[in-house]
Amino acid sequence: MNHEDVLCSFCGCLCDDIVVEVEQDQIKRVRHACRLGASKIMGHERIRGPMIRRNGVLTEATYQEAYDRAAEILQSARHPLLYGWASTVCEAQKIGILLTEEVGGVIDSTATVCHGPSIIGIEEKGLSGATLGQIKNRADLIVFWGCNPAEAHPRHTLRYSSNACGRFTPEGRAGRKVIVVDVRETKTSKNADKFVRINPGEDYQVISALRMLLAWKGDLVPDEVGGISKKDLSEVIDTMKEAAFGVFFFGLGMTHSRGRYKNIDNALSLVNELNAHTKFIVMPMRGHYNVAGIGQCAAWETGFPMSIDFARGSAYFNPGETSACDVLSRREVDAALIAAADPASNFPRQIVESLARMPVVQIDPYENPTTLIADVVIPSAIAGIEAEGTAYRMDGLALRMKKLIKSPFPSDEEILKGILDSVRLLRGCKEKSREA
């Protein structure tokens, strides 16, 4: 059986034209997807069943036992952290937020080590954006800054950006200019009309120089900034001004080099100012397929997009104080639930050590380094393949992920509900014993 128009649950492109061939509840072939997406949809070795660490060894358990143990860990913790959420659907994220409220924990997403600085930049300046289709139909200038879609978002250029054809862009790549700014040559820079190779960590200075040139203050700009000659910088800003519709895509090269959210603040300001001359928009290249979703979902549920602490019963947001790495490095949290993420691979070493010292519950279809430090491991169905739900594309567009095959595993949503029920049961018992 063929499933058409399937959504790919790999990256923030959330391609929705995938064809998946299924025979007897097994995925046989994936068409239209990139290699990264196809490999995710085809799947690989899974965690076989729930496990609880007993005497230092992960041993098999039933789902109910795993839920109860997870609930005990969360309920007995002084201040638990519930982290991850980027690779699952909003329906699960909502239960995750409710669970965090009920155990008085802090919830954070993988954005904290990814595009978190972009969100802080947006808090400072706002973001002039558009949907990806708007870019496909109108953009005649694409800037990729500190990102490498050719390898990280392989279908981005063809579906949405530099090589896409649309109403006012019938010639596709031939009708567009592409500028790539990066610290090294990449597969993406090979497709560029102009490659601007800047010194590592000097994005802020280069953007500032561009803003100066734009504001007719070029005489104050030094002959060279960030390794780029003033002549080259002038050429870049002139190209930007002359575009009918320009786009500034940025990636982790900007959010995680020196300056962090200040780089983003500066880039957003540049784009705002360009709008006095022409149409210009800006977009972060979000990584995981639904990392944008946890930001949206958290914002409407709690008022804030990430790093939310419910210790006082109300929502408190202060990234730098309440983000996952901060609460872990200060040893402020004493238990963790990790859903659909792998902090053991992605967090700084000291912070992983801190995580390893506390009881950890993991919900994930796959084994990963976080499994090694987990005390309860709960395997789940893969959202978007074995379970339905909502995901938000990198431009904020919500789409519905499909269920293609049956799964022997419960969905993230069902697992989190199971844990929530156990937490409520535990608390009910406690309250009853207190009343008595």
Added chain:
Amino acid sequence: MIVKGGVVYDPANGISGEEMDICVEGGKVVEDAKGEEIDARGLLVMPGGVDAHSHIAGPKVNTGRIMCPNDGRMGIEPRTDICRPSTGYTVPNCYAMGYRYARMGYTTAFEAATPILEARHTHEELEEIPILDKGALTLFGNNWEVMECVRDKDIGKLAAYVAWALCSSRGYGVKIVNPGGGEAWGFGANVKGVKDPVPNFDVTPAEIIRGLAQANELLRLPHSIHLHFNNLGKPGNYTTALETLELLKDIKPSRERQVVHVAHMQFSAYGGTSWRDFESKAPAIADYFNQNSHATMDLGQIIFGNATTMTADGPLEYANARLLHAKWSNHDIELEEASGVVPLIYGRKMLVNAVQWAIGLELALLTKDPWKVLLTTDHPNGGPFVNYAEVIALLMSKAKRAEEIATLHEQTSKRTTLMGIDRELGWSEIAVMTRAAPAKVLGLKDKGHLGLGADADFSIYDLKPEQTDPAKDHQLVKKALSQSKYTIKSGMVVSKSGRVLTTPSGRTYWVDASLSVPKADKERMMVDLKEKFDRYYSVQMSNYTVQDAYLPHPMVIRPRLFDTKAATKEVA
């Protein structure tokens, strides 16, 4: 449930301050009932408040939350056994929206603008808003398919598309925002008036508005077109408003209602040639409404203090941001719309803001028929909805208005006529503007009144109308109307003296007009659509439509089939 002895204002049924009992059963108002008795002796009782124009859900509301964490810090309330935590003042989280409307005695609120493409997000948020019945108006004013149908003068095909898109977005009605301007904004431009052609599409805003109004009537939609004018927010724009209203005068409504509802009239009642000689033209607008009956308006009243402006009018928000040096978010939607969000502060000592404030009140007081005026703040553009009681108190008391004017920029009274207006509204008029008229304008027949069979949504306020003179006791009026003594939704007490008691899920209204569409029109339209999805959209058609999973509590309205022949004649 029986509510005993309240002083009831139910203007839709001609009841004005009569002491009577209200019986409720099965979520409806009935003749006779048993069970719980609520003592409302002498207290003010009105149908549940209906907000016909408020920005409560969807991508731009969430953008407001994300870009304004400072706003989130205001209005923080911890969780309780019943309520989820609340945050925010101008952009509260979803739960706070439901709790705060309910505490104020409101039971229905409609999101004023959602793009079709992003309607899924809007419904995700609407579903999280507890207690209220709700719906969302769908944006059409800058849509490629709409503009092409209008250009080709194919109103049948346009109606087919409107029906399809309402269904696709699970939307309730046709919203038009700065028609043509949003498309022009796709390349950083705008349209300057209703006769200014839209770049690349060979149509004018006037044609778009008329075309959509005709399609709206062809489909017999419960609500009329809901229009945000071109040039909104600019000095001198009252002429655009009047010119646009004139365009629609000859269109016959297909139901007993207006042909056009004007959104947040305050923002389009401006005189002057620049911000320097900016002045109120509310009297001219009110005159027009007094002389014509094809249009209704909501106020878009300004509340001093913080606001977050959010609208599909992308170029307007860019202009706001430039003018105020404020932070700015923009979000253009492929083939459909533009939009923007800018937080700002309305200051009493800022002349422009003070005049804007006065314009809203002038409109309400100078328009004779309260059925043509809905009380809104265009939440959160003019200010948050939690301030409705402040606006009610202002409309009921000349003394309060004078007190307020004394605190404003000294030139305010020279630029407006507010000081010279003696009218003070009574409870019936307030009940019309906040309950009966919004329900009628939206075409919600079971809302906004307390006749037999109506939804048992009503509010009881801790105020005795027979012993209170709102003109003098305006502080008491504001206090009482800010927080109901009881809010009853579908026959359940959901809020009592500011405490939320239960949080049932409300229903989401949407209009399925697909049965009204002739097959041939639909087939022609689908050919166009297929091409749009094949070539221009960034998503597949099968993934575009909002799935039923997003409306677990739907309330579908299906307009009666229309008479094709008569309709064609009317259009011709």
